[in-house]
Amino acid sequence: MNHVYLLFVRMILIGGLLSCVSTSLHAQWKQCSGSxxxxxxxxxxxxxxxYVGTSTSGIYRSTDDGANWSQVNQGLTDQKVHALAMIGSIVFAGTDFDGLFRSPDSGATWTVANEGRIHLLNIDVHSMVTRENLLFAGSIGGGVSRSIDLAENWTPVNTKLGNEYVHSLGLLGSKLFAGTEGGVSRSNDNGVSWEAANTGLPNTPTYVTSFAVSGTTIFAGTSDSGVFRSNDNGDTWEEANGGLPTKNITSMTAIGSTIFAGSRDAGVFLSSDNGNNWAPFTTGLQHLNITSLYAKGSTLYAGTALASVWKYEKITSVSESENTAQDILITPNPAGTSFTITGIDGANHLELINSIGMTIRAWNVESSVCTLDVAGVPAGVYSLRISTATGMRHTPIVVMH
Structure with a gap:
């Protein structure tokens, strides 16, 4: 209870700024077609x-944002795909047994791209990231490899990596992060050397499944300890699990300042306050075993263990401070089962908006003072949207039971 109250006080102290997620009023997850x-x-x-990669049927491509898909596996001898990446128009695929493949023609054909000082053949390539013309591949048992020539040749870059079972890779500015079965390692020189970056991470056996970056903050999703974040380039980490009912995080991504976490069997969660608090983001999502997340513009895609792809369109991080209603009084705030609002002269339409932009309650009022019922509304931080003939305003409200 004190945590929610302090969050509300902090919002007031910064001038009523309420950061939230703006979506279409009736937006929800929709399943993409595709076999x-x-x-x-x-x-x-x-x-x-x-493009999507699958655990048994290779790669599929869509030219219309997921409305239709075609399988593109010519030359792909290993159809258990763990990772995909692009540099320009060239597509790269990391597989379970046959290493890494490259396609120069939008996935129409694939060729093995495993040569160099290290052969990625028979190595499970589990993750990839790109920076300009650099391609990094993380593998289970083979550590991190780097290519500077579009996967024509590979060089191992594992000095002081510590643990060569790499499940995820992430980039924050010039820093490269590797999520291993021993925690997090960080490189400041494109993998030439590594150092442990585990301060604040749990000591219990865990591994980092995914990274996400928002601004100067990097987030790490773990297999059994939830989400951690670092605001100092990985020097220290702190737990960021407020509101998360599960600690098994499979994937993470971000759209602007909004962070998304996919979980095993509990769906997708969203945070609009830098990971302090999380809320379910599952409206319309029928498959909750999330295996991958991907952000493309303002659209979020989710892959599941049940061979399905889902998308949620028109997500934007917005600041509503310009229209914050400074002259409106809400008492009590935090509210219990009801609250009284004062200072709304004339006819008004009021909406209680949650952290993902959904309307939880709505009222039409004509009095300048009115009492509104919020019994049954889940505890949390909300925005009260006040619509009048002259415009729209917002004011924050906390519901506590």
């Missing part, structure tokens, strides 16, 4: 193409 087989393990794409 996928196996878990949907990964995504990549550009402005015109979207």
């Amino acid at each position: 996928f087989v196996g878990e949907v393990t990964c995504f990549t794409g550009n402005s015109t193409l979207l």
Whole structure:
């Protein structure tokens, strides 16, 4: 209870700024068509193409943002795909047994790309990230490899990595992060050397499944300890699990300042306050075993263990401070089962909006003072949207029971 109250006080102290997620009023998850087989393990794409990798049936491509899909496996001898990435128009696929593949023609054909000082053949390539013309591949048992020539040649970059079972890779500015079965390692020189970056992470056996970046903050999702964040380039980490009912995080991504976490069997969760608090983001989502998340513009895609792809469109992080209603009084605030609002002269339409932009309650009022019922509304921080003939205003309200 004190945590929720302090969060409210902090919002007031910064001038009533309420950061939230703006979506279409009736927006919800929608399932994409496509006859996928196996878990949907990964995504990549550009402005015109979207790709997914699966655990048993290779790679699928969509040219219309997921409305239709075609299987593109010619030359792909290993169809258990763990990772996808793109540099320009070239697509890369990391597989379970046959290493890494490359396609120069939008997935129409694939060729093995495993050469160099290290052969990625027979290595499970589990993650990839790109920076300009650099391609990094993380593997289970083989550590991190780097290519500077679009996967023509590979070089191992594992000095002081510590643990060569790499499940995830992430980038924050010039820093490269590797999520291993021993925690997090960080490189400041494109993998030439590594150092442990585990301060604040749990000592219990865990591994980092995914990274997400928002501004200067990097988030790490773990297999059994939830979400951690670092505001100092990985020097220290702190737990960021407020409101998360599960600690098994499979994937993470961000759209602006809004962070998303996919979980095993509990769906997708959203945070609009830098990971302090999380809320379910599952309206319309029928498959809750999330295996991958991918953000493309303002659209969020989710892959599931039940061979399905889902998307949620028109997500934007917004600041509503310009229209914050400073002259409106709400008492009590935090509210219990009801609250009284004063200072809304004339006819008004009021809406109680949650952290993902959904209307929880709505009222039409004509009095300047009115008492409104919030019994049954889940405890949390909300925005009260006040619509009049002259415009729209917002004011924060906390519900506590």
